[in-house]
Amino acid sequence: MRVAVVGATGYSGVEVIRLLQYHPRIELVKVFSSSQDGVPLRRVFPHLTNIFEKELTLIQEQELIEGVDAVFFATPSGISKEWIPALIDAGVTCIDISGDFRLDVDSYKEWYKKEPAPSQYLEQAVYGLTEVYEAKVKEANLLTNPGCFPTASLLGLAPILKTDWINQNSIIIDAKTGVSGAGRGASLGTHYSELNDNLKAYKLGVHQHIPEIERYASEIAGSPIQVTFTTHLVPMTRGILSTIYVDLAASKQTDEIIELYKDYYKHSPFVRIRPEGEFPSTKEVYASNYCDIGLLADPRTGKLMIISVIDNVVKGAAGQAIQNLNVMQGWDQTTGLLHTPIYP
Amino acid sequence: MRVAVVGATGYSGVEVIRLLQYHPRIELVKVFSSSQDGVPLRRVFPHLTNIFEKELTLIQEQELIEGVDAVFFATPSGISKEWIPALIDAGVTCIDISGDFRLDVDSYKEWYKKEPAPSQYLEQAVYGLTEVYEAKVKEANLLTNPGCFPTASLLGLAPILKTDWINQNSIIIDAKTGVSGAGRGASLGTHYSELNDNLKAYKLGVHQHIPEIERYASEIAGSPIQVTFTTHLVPMTRGILSTIYVDLAASKQTDEIIELYKDYYKHSPFVRIRPEGEFPSTKEVYASNYCDIGLLADPRTGKLMIISVIDNVVKGAAGQAIQNLNVMQGWDQTTGLLHTPIYP
Amino acid sequence: MRVAVVGATGYSGVEVIRLLQYHPRIELVKVFSSSQDGVPLRRVFPHLTNIFEKELTLIQEQELIEGVDAVFFATPSGISKEWIPALIDAGVTCIDISGDFRLDVDSYKEWYKKEPAPSQYLEQAVYGLTEVYEAKVKEANLLTNPGCFPTASLLGLAPILKTDWINQNSIIIDAKTGVSGAGRGASLGTHYSELNDNLKAYKLGVHQHIPEIERYASEIAGSPIQVTFTTHLVPMTRGILSTIYVDLAASKQTDEIIELYKDYYKHSPFVRIRPEGEFPSTKEVYASNYCDIGLLADPRTGKLMIISVIDNVVKGAAGQAIQNLNVMQGWDQTTGLLHTPIYP
Amino acid sequence: MRVAVVGATGYSGVEVIRLLQYHPRIELVKVFSSSQDGVPLRRVFPHLTNIFEKELTLIQEQELIEGVDAVFFATPSGISKEWIPALIDAGVTCIDISGDFRLDVDSYKEWYKKEPAPSQYLEQAVYGLTEVYEAKVKEANLLTNPGCFPTASLLGLAPILKTDWINQNSIIIDAKTGVSGAGRGASLGTHYSELNDNLKAYKLGVHQHIPEIERYASEIAGSPIQVTFTTHLVPMTRGILSTIYVDLAASKQTDEIIELYKDYYKHSPFVRIRPEGEFPSTKEVYASNYCDIGLLADPRTGKLMIISVIDNVVKGAAGQAIQNLNVMQGWDQTTGLLHTPIYP
CATH class of the missing domain: 3.30.360.10 (Dihydrodipicolinate Reductase; domain 2)
Structure with missing residues (x-):
């Protein structure tokens, strides 16, 4: 399965990238940024030296639609709602780690003080608290990942x-x-x-x-x-x-x-x-x-x-997002995610 | 006024010592420890070099009774109750930063799992939450300083x-x-x-x-x-x-x-x-x-x-203890205590 | 003695303010900022509530010349050199905590990559490493405080x-x-x-x-x-x-x-x-x-x-600056500065 | 391959255990301690809940000799030298993360202030700085892992x-x-x-x-x-x-x-x-x-x-120890060890 990460220069984005290194069934083919184009991600995150050497690309709809099967959005609030509707219409699986699809129209306006996504997309978004909503997650195309x-x-x-x-x-x-x-x-x-x-x-x-x-x-x-x-x-x-x-x-x-x-x-x-x-x-x-x-x-x-x-970066963001993709694909939910906590 | 600190090698004790450097009406004449005798306190706390060069003395009842007007106990629970009754009887003002005199007999047994101090001393102890109990603090001889x-x-x-x-x-x-x-x-x-x-x-x-x-x-x-x-x-x-x-x-x-x-x-x-x-x-x-x-x-x-x-070390322990002594002596409660917080 | 602090919203500036609370011979009459006017400093630093309630003023030459005897500059590099020459000419004592007057013309250009202050002011600046240069500091009008x-x-x-x-x-x-x-x-x-x-x-x-x-x-x-x-x-x-x-x-x-x-x-x-x-x-x-x-x-x-x-904020900046002013005024160098380190 | 860890309650020991979870060719069969017997390791390290549920055993020579092919010693200095000679003689591969076998007789005495291991074992110990000594490591039975x-x-x-x-x-x-x-x-x-x-x-x-x-x-x-x-x-x-x-x-x-x-x-x-x-x-x-x-x-x-x-806990201890065992076994040195650094 080919996936992309949008918002790769943030902490949730780079954590998706870290975790996908261990995933046996997913290939991370593209990393997108809203501001940097042609810069190797390792220049932003030198800890990825020799591990992930791809370059950032400016986010582009057509590339997303044609190049990948699924997209992780690890963007600040207000970004993913601009891109996801077209991707969903084109049949691309979307997993949104931001808060853009977690509330209904009125609540989003009241608490985020921004225009919400169109209501039909809000309604089809499945809330990915995996342990509670596993059955719904299985059927989702647009998955809204819970907040931390x-x-x-x-x-x-x-x-x-x-x-x-x-x-x-x-x-x-x-x-x-x-x-x-x-x-x-x-x-x-x-x-x-x-x-x-x-x-x-x-x-x-x-x-x-x-x-x-x-x-x-x-x-x-x-x-x-x-x-x-x-x-x-x-x-x-x-x-x-x-x-x-x-x-x-x-x-x-x-x-x-x-x-x-x-x-x-x-x-x-x-x-x-x-x-x-x-x-x-x-x-x-x-x-x-x-x-x-x-x-x-x-x-x-x-x-x-x-x-x-x-x-908060794993179960509260990147890890749960991958867990949800596992469920959506019918794989074991732990695939690529069974890491022992780092202690001390 | 001549005072002593018992438990000078702990954090509350050394904070009493720090704060008393600024006090215009108190002379710190003795520092006691339950384990070290004849060791300069600066060997335990090198930050006191050139500032406080007195030696630790093993705690002794007679020295406390004869040498000082007031004693701060900054000891672990279970210690001060062994010493304070005799000091109070001898007319020495006692300020106990530990928890030995804060509860009644039954509660102390239940929560501290130790034998409490004799009840007549528990009863005469005044709880030094200065802002609330100022009137009682003024009359106290045995002051039990609140927990942090x-x-x-x-x-x-x-x-x-x-x-x-x-x-x-x-x-x-x-x-x-x-x-x-x-x-x-x-x-x-x-x-x-x-x-x-x-x-x-x-x-x-x-x-x-x-x-x-x-x-x-x-x-x-x-x-x-x-x-x-x-x-x-x-x-x-x-x-x-x-x-x-x-x-x-x-x-x-x-x-x-x-x-x-x-x-x-x-x-x-x-x-x-x-x-x-x-x-x-x-x-x-x-x-x-x-x-x-x-x-x-x-x-x-x-x-x-x-x-x-x-x-917790100042208002929750050493600072409030000195504030209480100020009130007990009829001095302005802020004497020697008006420090600007260290930021950042 | 009336003094002002320029750059009061930075860490060195607010540390000068903290330390001057303890100084018996200095009155802090004005605090200046390059960006905020009419804002109480306690809004920027709430730890100063009830301790220092003056407002920030936009920096102004005339106010500095007329209102104070000495000025502490606690500004980023490149600022103090714009203001100090006129103040020195007007007879105001200047203590610069920034690096603007520490090097000669050529070194400043090479290492700071900026235009230096006029060379006659660089030459009259005295380097305030108090313990080493005390004799020169005594005679200084323009004091350049050492880097941390x-x-x-x-x-x-x-x-x-x-x-x-x-x-x-x-x-x-x-x-x-x-x-x-x-x-x-x-x-x-x-x-x-x-x-x-x-x-x-x-x-x-x-x-x-x-x-x-x-x-x-x-x-x-x-x-x-x-x-x-x-x-x-x-x-x-x-x-x-x-x-x-x-x-x-x-x-x-x-x-x-x-x-x-x-x-x-x-x-x-x-x-x-x-x-x-x-x-x-x-x-x-x-x-x-x-x-x-x-x-x-x-x-x-x-x-x-x-x-x-x-x-670094005290001996490496604000404390040494006040120590230098003490020496410049012929006071004991420790005036207002004898604080016990905070431990732990 | 069956291995044991001696000193499982320390940081290097528990890190060997963490890393071995990812190793496809090693089975961790026993964990030993010098003080605890019959206690599940998860009681000492609750982060291992459901991940590693074995109990600690008091270290015993016979169990080590009969039950495993290789032993990691993650013990304080002075312990491993008591056990390793007999294990080596019995043909058990030993990897010592402590400093007991890194120096010669005289240096060990001088710097560790303890009796060294018998010199014939010191002499056969191979220093496992893998990148430098790979050829020797391949031939080692007694591997002394470098200090951090x-x-x-x-x-x-x-x-x-x-x-x-x-x-x-x-x-x-x-x-x-x-x-x-x-x-x-x-x-x-x-x-x-x-x-x-x-x-x-x-x-x-x-x-x-x-x-x-x-x-x-x-x-x-x-x-x-x-x-x-x-x-x-x-x-x-x-x-x-x-x-x-x-x-x-x-x-x-x-x-x-x-x-x-x-x-x-x-x-x-x-x-x-x-x-x-x-x-x-x-x-x-x-x-x-x-x-x-x-x-x-x-x-x-x-x-x-x-x-x-x-x-220091991975390349400076547990990770390099496993890297050395990989080399000793003729496996790829990265087996089970290719982890992306955790950032931030």
Whole structure:
């Protein structure tokens, strides 16, 4: 299978390229950029020396339509919606790692403050939270890959959302992320001296992942879910840890809940439910496609606490995108993705 | 005034020593250790070369009673309770930075898993959350300095606890700390390669600061308060950020709440309430005695979100201890403590 | 004394402001910026809330001439040379933290690739390596503050350069710096995800501090000195460590060399020579004006190794600038500057 | 091929385990520890959950001799020399990642301050700097894997040592390492708060890698080489960067030297010589087996500067060990080792 990456100079793009080196059934034939033409990608990323020596090409519709079977879009928001409709019409499989196809028309306008993609394409886009939507993913041509925070949060919540054990409107998600989630663009907000040895909350109440989490949490639960969601920037490169608080409506113990989660994810090789008393750290999934989950039903307060960790660049972006392509092609979902986390 | 520091080789102890260099009314005459005798402190902490050249002495009751007017205990839990009763009986002012005198007999046993101090001393200990308990602190002989997490959390909560604007049993505190809070002892839990570029939750549901927060939150509110409290270890040296979630029972807007907080802290020079839309980061109080607080009443969810940051070694330990001694002596509480945060 | 800071939104500028809070004889009356007018500095640096509440003013010659006695320039290279000549002519004392007045006409052109300041001003500028040039600094009106790398390197070399114990053309300086030395401008070169957990060499053979080191090393030695100098970017915010290698021409032992250094710096309170076998780390001078030096004459190889550390923002910029103003005014050089390093 | 790892709870050991997951011809059948018996390795390293579920066994000679074809020793110094002689005598292939077999009897005593292994085993041990000693490695039964600093340093020096272009006794190696090189043992020297945002030199003049570098540099050059070698601890987890300074005796330009290096390493897929003007950073080889080298012949000073970077846990330990086993078995040296560096 011949694929291309659009947005190869960003972190998600170059991670798709890294992971595809291990994929036995995919050939990466083209890498596109919106600004650089004819420059070897290794000049931008010298770590690819001798590993990937292709040149960047300016993005061009005809080349995409004729040259490849599938395209990964790893672009900033607002770009992929300009290109994907024509590609879909031409029969090219599209996997969009950006947020352009995750919301409906109104929500996109409200939260992204931009014009959305045409609604017929929004409607046919399948949300690629693989572990939850595998059946739909199999049938997708236009796959919208989940955001990094929604991935960690929804995987942490899905099994319990399917039950009547919780007070559904009590959900609080306190999310923490490494800096790579902000992309490779230079700004004061990604400046080393401003972030090192520092911790801050940001975008309180206005983060564009709020409507995404609520949309799919509601879909999973089968009833409207509203969440409180905050994000914090942690002085590290990779990793997301979501601490999720839910009021238990029924009296449940930790081991019952662990059992529920293990059962829900029994066919999901990338989700690892930790034993009682063990909570994952972000480094324990570093550079891998795993989502690790620890659980505690606190008998003192009646709260369920869920710790869910991912590598934001892999399971939160490039890895899950390839996992979805695997499913779309009918291959084993782990093809080319079974990497041991880098520790320490 | 002649003072001594017991536990001078730990981080809180050496921070007391640093801060006392700037104090115009205190002379630091002795530094004690539980293990080293006759060793210059600069051999343990070479950054003190030419600044503080005294030697460590093994802790001895008689020397403490005769030689000084006040003693700071910056010791691991379980130590100060062995020494303080005799000192108090002998009329020496004691300021305990450890947790030995913060709880009642039963809570201490339950959460610290150790024998508590005799109850008559526990009862006379005054809790030194200066901004809240200034009147009592003025009269104290035995001052128990608040824990680092309780300081950030209770200062973030105090004004709203005094109102009927909230659902009092809805409080969730998601706390994040730098590694210096774990002290200077070497263990896998403080090992650089295990913590760098890593984020983890720890002591979920069992942290000894839970009963401390609940005890004083209840006292401030005038009714029993139970909180959900979690702690996370962030790859940075100093700083605590507490993200606090409270259900607003009354319909209140952010500016009203900011006004409430500004009024409550109008005589508290170390608490800085941020303007609407601005949330503090830990680095903005680095190496200073400030506690900065940002507030948001989210109209979408009806939640109040409070971001409260401190430097755990200063306001969360050594700085607040000196602030309390200032109050106990009738001096201006800022004496020797008005430092600009180190930024970046 | 009334002073102003030009370039208050950069790291050196805001550090001058921090340090002047502690200065008993200086009033900071104005802060200037090249781009912002009427904006409170606390909006740029919220850590200054309640501490420094003045507004930024666009830089204006007349205001500088009439309103203040001395001006600190903490500007990028190429700015101060546009303003200083007129100020000097008007009798305003100028302290330039940038590199505009450190080289002669030809060297400036060659290494900075810009037009130099007029040569008469270059000639009257006094190089403010305080410990070495104190007598000249006393007489200066136009003070050019040393670069961060030259400060650490020249203080590490000065005593031995005055002797005939070394092979003068054998000097190699392997310098390592934290990221704050690159300033507050956002670029890929200061991007967190690019620098964290990463180490790199940069500007090999072309760093503009090479001619500065060689000029003053030659002046100190009394004969032409050429050095090999490299720089490395270390994932930390503050601090410079220079590892200096020199061939010993004479057979000298470590203790003799330590004696030489102690004697040379016996009237220099900010230089601390470490005892034999002890080598300073950058954190041991963090946020202070100290330069700490460790020495080893390796009997195996006949090399002298010098480890010299400073905080680049303090002794390498703002602190040394104030130290120089103290000397220029005839005050004790430590006035307002005796801070204990922040550790840990 | 059945192999075992002794010392599986350390960083080199667990990295051998990680890398062997990708090896098509090796089965990892046993993991040994000196202190833990019957404990699943995933309890020590939860990132191995579902990936490697074997239990640790206390090290036992008979099990090693009977159960496996080859053993990796990833033990602290002084351990492997107790076990390897018997294994070698029994025909088991041994690959020692520790330093026990790298020096001769006298040097080992002098620098390690311990009793060396019996001299006949020291003599038959082959030094596994694969790119230089491939022919000997092919014949080895007892392979002593190079130290992390010697690997980066000797690969950076080997091509030029074979020429007469340099002054052979002018070599200075200024090495910088991440903290994982210090192992997983907890001590003040690996304590997060002591190392974060800090840089220090250590073991000046007494590092046990000095005699190792000199021994093999001399062997490569064919004449005695003495080097000046210093080490610095950098606040990062993985990575070594060696900055090497050599006096050029002959007038050579950078491009000629790059040509020399490219030619020398033309059959070495893990060494990447960078183009002129480009210098590698440690992150550009993160978690991979590459050694990247940048070169500059400085026309101003006549010095050759060599920047050589590796991941100390991979090319400096576990990766090179597997590369050596590949060569010993006659397989392609890259088998199971072609990983793209993790960036960012």
